[in-house]
Amino acid sequence: MIPLLMETGKSAEVRPNQPSDLSRRFSLGVRLLSGAFRFSGRVTWGSLLRDVPPGIRVVSVDLFNTLLLREPGAGREIALRWASAFIRLLGEDSGSTLTEEECLELRRGTAKALRRQAITDGLDPEFRHEELVSRLAEGLAGRPLEAEAAASASATELDLERSALGLNPEILAFAQANQQRGLRIIAISDMYFSGSQLHGLLSSLGVSCVSHVYSSCDLLLTKTTGRLFSHVLKVEGLEPRELLHVGDSLTADVLSPRAMGIRAAYYTPRRTAVKRHQLLTP
Numbered sequence: 255m256i257p258l259l260m261e262t263g264k265s266a267e268v269r270p271n272q273p274s275d276l277s278r279r280f281s282l283g284v285r286l287l288s289g290a291f292r293f294s295g296r297v298t299w300g301s302l303l304r305d306v307p308p309g310i311r312v313v314s315v316d317l318f319n320t321l322l323l324r325e326p327g328a329g330r331e332i333a334l335r336w337a338s339a340f341i342r343l344l345g346e347d348s349g350s351t352l353t354e355e356e357c358l359e360l361r362r363g364t365a366k367a368l369r370r371q372a373i374t375d376g377l378d379p380e381f382r383h384e385e386l387v388s389r390l391a392e393g394l395a396g397r398p399l400e401a402e403a404a405a406s407a408s409a410t411e412l413d414l415e416r417s418a419l420g421l422n423p424e425i426l427a428f429a430q431a432n433q434q435r436g437l438r439i440i441a442i443s444d445m446y447f448s449g450s451q452l453h454g455l456l457s458s459l460g461v462s463c464v465s466h467v468y469s470s471c472d473l474l475l476t477k478t479t480g481r482l483f484s485h486v487l488k489v490e491g492l493e494p495r496e497l498l499h500v501g502d503s504l505t506a507d508v509l510s511p512r513a514m515g516i517r518a519a520y521y522t523p524r525r526t527a528v529k530r531h532q533l534l535t536p
Contacts, residue, residue: 299500299519306432306498307517312490313432316501317443317452317467319523321425322459328418333358336411340387343407344395352394364390377474378481383408383446412451421459422523425500433463442486442499444470444477444506477506480514487516 297307306313315321337354368381368389384404392398399407429439441464443452449469456464468486475481487494494515501507502521511518 297498297517297519299521302428302498302500302519306435306437309495310437310498310517311496312438312440312492312498313429314440314442314468314486314497314499315425315429315464316499316503316507316521317441317456318445319502320500320507320521321422321429321441321456321461321464322419323422323523324415325418325420332411332414332418335414337361339410340390340407343399343403344391357390357394360393361386361390364393372474375474378470378476378479380444380470380474380476381446382448382471383411386446408447408451412447412455416455416458419455419459421461425521426461426463428500429463438465438490439463440465440486440490441467442477442482442501443467444482446471448472477501477503478510480510483511483514483516487514 318324334354337357341352341354341357364386365381368386369379372381373379384401384407387407388398388404391403398404433439441452441456445452447455447469449467449472452469453464453467456467468482468489470476470482473482473485475485477483483497483499486492487497490497494511495517497511497516499507499511499516499518500521501518502523504520508518508520
């Protein structure tokens with residue numbers, strides 16, 4: 255996941271019947287550690303370039319920093335441009351002296367609060383983008399955004415992201431080759447944009463081999479905890495050994511699925527020089 259900002263959250267207050275944040279983290283750590291030592295069916299990116307393991311029915315790829323690569327140094331510019339657009343959307347209600355930096359700082363605080371609330375509700379620390387901007391508007395202007403305005407603010411950020419994204423030719427070729435072999439190709443992403451929004455983003459970049467996108471924000475379940483992978487296995491009708499996942503996060507894309515028996519390979523974008531002119535763009 256590459257959010258607009260580094261919107262990390264803090265632990266939430268715990269309800270009486272909930273495990274403490276410490277116990278949750280300990281349990282997750284133990285499960286991920288088991289993934290580090292699970293060698294059965296272990297695969298590497300190098301081996302996948304030759305062929306996928308037998309028994310695989312579905313190949314999944316991470317999106318940001320794997321199939322999609324952002325133009326170097328674009329993150330801050332995207333953040334400031336989005337904040338400027340959001341302040342204009344709120345108009346006078348936002349306060350005439352509000353700066354882009356102040357808006358972004360308030361956004362970070364809002365994201366933390368939403369993640370804490372999700373944990374309190376027994377879900378994973380995730381949120382939907384429309385919920386984020388509506389809650390942010392409520393804090394700045396004293397009223398939440400209407401659904402249409404929230405969708406517009408979300409679309410603005412997605413458009414800004416798209417302008418700085420290109421396709422990773424190595425991962426795209428891998429996905430296309432396996433589709434031609436008859437395997438189903440999906441994407442699994444920890445992101446606050448919905449699966450339909452992300453699938454639309456791929457389509458706008460000319461990607462047709464990805465049949466479906468599973469996003470953490472649709473269910474408030476993440477790859478890191480493994481709960482999003484569990485959902486994918488159920489919906490796709492797969493045994494863990496029948497899914498192959500490739501991604502750039504050692505925790506979310508490798509250790510977590512391996513702990514469940516899913517075959518997963520660690521991919522680092524450094525295998526290809528991440529320069530704008532080397533990315534595939536429409």
